[in-house]
Amino acid sequence: MSDAGQGQVGSVARALRLVELLVSGPAEGMTLAEIAKSVGGSKSAILATLRTLVDFGYLRTTEAGPRYLPGMMLIRLGDLTAAHDPLIAVARPILTQLSEKSGLTIRVARNDSGFPIFLDRVDGPGFVRFHTPLGVRELPHVSAAGKAILAQLGDEEIKAIAKECGLVSRTKKSITTLSALRQEVERIREEGFATDDEEDAQGIFCVGAAFFDHFGKCLGAISATGVKTDLSDDQVSKLGKLVIKYADQLTKELHGRKLVRGAK
Amino acid sequence: MSDAGQGQVGSVARALRLVELLVSGPAEGMTLAEIAKSVGGSKSAILATLRTLVDFGYLRTTEAGPRYLPGMMLIRLGDLTAAHDPLIAVARPILTQLSEKSGLTIRVARNDSGFPIFLDRVDGPGFVRFHTPLGVRELPHVSAAGKAILAQLGDEEIKAIAKECGLVSRTKKSITTLSALRQEVERIREEGFATDDEEDAQGIFCVGAAFFDHFGKCLGAISATGVKTDLSDDQVSKLGKLVIKYADQLTKELHGRKLVRGAK
DNA sequence: TTTTTCCGTTCGGTATTGCCGAACACCGTT
DNA sequence: AACGGTGTTCGGCAATACCGAACGGAAAAA
Structure with a gap:
């Protein structure tokens, strides 16, 4: 059938x-x-x-x-599943704290073979414009969390994932070519955080950073989401540092280690 | 079988x-x-x-x-169900705001024939001690939200509900007799908010207030949960007023009306 | 190493059981 | 009063979901 x-x-x-x-x-x-x-x-x-x-x-x-x-x-069932999942249980207080500190909506995604699966969300005090669904495999190249995860993978893996998802365009600013993605990934590795500048939805800006297990493997990423107009370039850099700080905290509480990326 | x-x-x-x-x-x-x-x-x-x-x-x-x-x-599925439910969709931003303002865990319960069903929760920034489950019919007489709902019912209904749930004891402070419950309900009607002073779990204190639909019928209640030691009597009164304020806000956004209780 | 035990998996045969369609009862409208 | 629209019940057929035994592999015990 x-x-x-x-x-x-x-x-x-x-x-x-x-x-x-x-x-x-x-x-x-x-x-x-x-x-x-x-x-x-x-x-x-x-x-x-x-x-x-x-x-x-x-x-x-x-x-x-x-x-x-x-x-x-x-x-x-959703609540119990979240409570039983070790990652969500550890991450939730961190998301709550980061949401309070930043006033933004914070999410956590698991690295599922390079694709982000958003597991949990803590809304900021403002109105929620777009309801970002949980529990689904999202596109890796148009979300801050997805790109933060990608930046932790090898070049071959990135190529394979780009092929798998086809680098579909969601807005006019979406990254659609492999070379642009490589360049973006390089920038993320230098700065330590990823951004999504209206690449998934118009008017929406995200900042994301990865966290790791005790082998140094990327387990996932957290991201902060807000409206584009609320953020100047200076604030983006500041927010990036903040998100990295909380992602590192999550790594620590998961007994993980953040390895310094080698030259290659 | x-x-x-x-x-x-x-x-x-x-x-x-x-x-x-x-x-x-x-x-x-x-x-x-x-x-x-x-x-x-x-x-x-x-x-x-x-x-x-x-x-x-x-x-x-x-x-x-x-x-x-x-x-x-x-x-x-849990996330989608919450997003589609009109009450949860309206309540969530209010819970978030009240959580930020109070630093406590805020929950919203629906009135299900006098019994509270907790539908959503926004954690405060502190650590979560007890995981309060969502989506289950709870006991009405040992939770602040449950008692806030009870206080909006008629005396006959309260009697029937007390009989139905048997006024089971959860801690040494739990209310177990109908006369004590009536007295408590009277106090709640005067003050406008309900409390749960270690009646459900030791060391846990809750404050709850009801909200209403456009007929003035009690739709449910919101409650704030914290650890007992953090609250002096003065703070309880202040917190009560705050919870009432946000419950009233929820009533308003649901296009409801809060009726003044008559003599009977 | 060899042996043993437990696991997950596959495969037919059997009859359980879940599906269908028609008929029924019900309410609102025409 | 007749109609289109519900949700519901009921028998009958066969699809299909169960069972139990047998296989293959892996891990633990000897």
Whole structure:
């Protein structure tokens, strides 16, 4: 049928698809008929699956109209997952402190074969303009955290990753060529922090720095996000030093070491 | 077999049980054999279910040893659910601001028939001692948010809720009798905020205040949590006023109204 | 080293069970 | 009153999810 892996359980896969549908669905929820139309399949089969998901709290129904919505168990599971993850548990207080100090939104990303996966976020006191999703593999070349991670890799790896993601353009300022990326990476290695100057979204500026495990391998990066107009060049440099300081603190608390990069 | 509802999908229920098992399981993960022993059932059946869950990102495996862990999709789903929930979306900036102003951990709970369900949390800059779980129905009489909600209900409702939860004792200071609860509620109505003075956990102090919808019905409450030793009586009163102020702000942004409680 | 034990994985056979479609009950509108 | 739209129930068929045994590998014990 679809591109399902082998040895899977079909009914479970369908159930998880329902969860994803409703989580990214409309805020007012969806009715059984709408859901059945979206995913295909008989109403009765969908109903049985929905009932199971509701019983477990993954979904909930509106009290009045029978519309289905994401349930509280999803919040609970996300919270527990974050609490059990050693990296998130250690990073969160650091993100909170950096957010207080800078007034910006701070995120932490894990290095997943050169790609950043944003695991946690602490918002600054201002309004949140763009909701940056968590738990997804993002593009490495258009985010400060992604570039901070890239700068810790070898040239061959960078080349392979650039090929893998195709250096897709997100805005007019996005880096789209390998040579420009190499140049940028060189700059990051010198300064110690990476920037994202409206390369992912217009008007948004980010500063990121990597952290390391006890082998000196890059585990991920933290980044601070704000609106471009709030930052002068002088402030960027200052913010960069601040982000590096907290990233180093995270390295320390993870019992990691920051190695000085050799000539090659 | 077990107390499963009717018209459910068994394989989906088993899959969700696996997720819950691993989310509350050991931090280093569990092997297939351990999981099969825990939940019962053949290894091959469990394996197929686990594969499905891993494919969807609900679980992940450790790179080296074949141990199963909670996956990043759970973080993503929790984040998306929070972003789509109107209450959480409105409340979060307020929680952030109050956390900055007070230096404490701020939480927001929804009123679920008199019981508080904590939906979101913004940590203060200090270390987090107790991880307060999100997304679960908590006891109403041992938390500041729960008591703030209770104080907005009628006497009959309070009696019914007290009966339902049994006024279980959590610490030596917990309220365990209906008359003491009535007295406490009266105090909360006068002062406008509720407290939790080591009634849920030793050494932990909370202050909570309710917020309302446009009918004046109590939608939930926000609360500030800190360590007892940091607060003098004078500071409690000041903190109470601050929490009320931000709860009122939340009421306002939800287009709600705070009604003055009548004589009865 | 050899042996043993435990792990994850594969593979058919069986019948459990989850899917379908039609029929039903319900509410709002036309 | 008749209609289109819900969510729901129920039987029947067959798809499919379970089981148990057997395999291959790796790690631990001897």
